[in-house]
Amino acid sequence: MEHIPQSVQPSTLAGISRLAKAIKKQDQITHLAALEIAAQRAGYQNYQHARHALNRDQAPLHGQLVHRIYLSAYWRDSSSKPRQSGLETIRIELPRPLAEFLKRHQIHRARNLEGFFLESKDHLEMRSNLDSQIRARELLQRAALSLQFIEATGLRPATNRLQRKPMDQLDDLPNVDHSSRWISPAGDWVFLDEPYSHATKDQYHSERVDWVASRGLHGAWPNWNGLYYPGNAHPHLTAANQTLLNQVISTVQALPPVIEGDWQQWPWISDGYTSQFISPAREASGNKRKPRAGTTYGWSKNAYQYQTIEGHGSVWKPDQSMTLGNHVAVSDELKRLCQSKLPITAYNKILEVRSELENWLFAEASRAGRDATDAEHDVYYGGESPAGYKTDMDRLAAMDRVRATLTTSYPDCKPRRDLLKSLATARALTQKSATR
Structure with missing residues (x-):
């Protein structure tokens, strides 16, 4: 060597x-x-x-030693008169570009980044609307702190069951609150939780110290404002690797302000609600931004858009209605299937079908110009649960009857095909389980 x-x-x-x-x-x-x-x-x-x-x-x-990263969020304040709305953006500067320390699939797993998506390689945007300008700025500030933490420590959010499993025991940590799970490049873990001040009192503090020590772990309260509620919650770090813990403590305690000054007075870029932020990387790419999801109207054969959620897109259903009698018959089959012994993945698919059909039932009532009746509200989730099917043959036959009813009640369209695909997946999983 x-x-x-x-x-x-x-x-x-x-x-x-x-x-x-x-x-x-x-x-x-x-x-x-x-x-x-x-x-x-x-x-x-x-x-x-x-x-x-x-x-x-x-x-x-x-x-090249400083890389600019942009964070943005839309907001709409319905409590103000007149109603106000806008788009808030902030720029932070870090030693490395975003792609070097955070991957696309890790974003929604990180503390304070759950609602963001990668709009361009230098820009994270929050998908949903926030309810005020101050709330938008508050959450963008916390997101900025999380990016700084991730870049500086080298830790990444735990993204799978294998990474999270060693930290499951920390769910029983005395006074645990606002937890997040992190993994080092070497695969060691760090558990961060951020309770309020009561957890630092002598009685609770000693209880936590004893609990951590009894499991051969190491814990510490760093002199750091944390990520969840900076300055109000008290961050606590727990790890199995003492060396890693010490390194993380040293790093977070030396972190400078992500931007100097009070976050409410940061150099915010404020724009109109109907605008879109174009980052330098987006502009340099030559690729125009698509319209924000849920702000345009589309078309789909034999289907219509019955719900629109800004930032998330539109929800569609077949443009015909199913009779209430058929809804009741299908719901009875689905309820019985949910009471049957299905593989968990098949069960989850049946739940998807059941939930979507309830949405369609309510949308059909709304399209008819009325509110759903009490009886309609009870169709898919009300009343007593019937007994489940006892044999795999009966379960498969029930799924076939549901498919037949949906096929004859709704025209061919993408929403129907998507629903039948979920049902077909449940059937295939059930049949596979039956042949073992």
């Missing part, structure tokens, strides 16, 4: 990062630990010290 001379002293963040990769490979240590060593060889106290010093001294000369 090649030895790395101690005389190697990088003078840029990119150089520190390259040295860290070599140290990690040679010493078989975590990436965070290697960054600390590389930064110290470069003459800094730690990696955070190097980041701050090099970004401050070199960013004006070498723009």
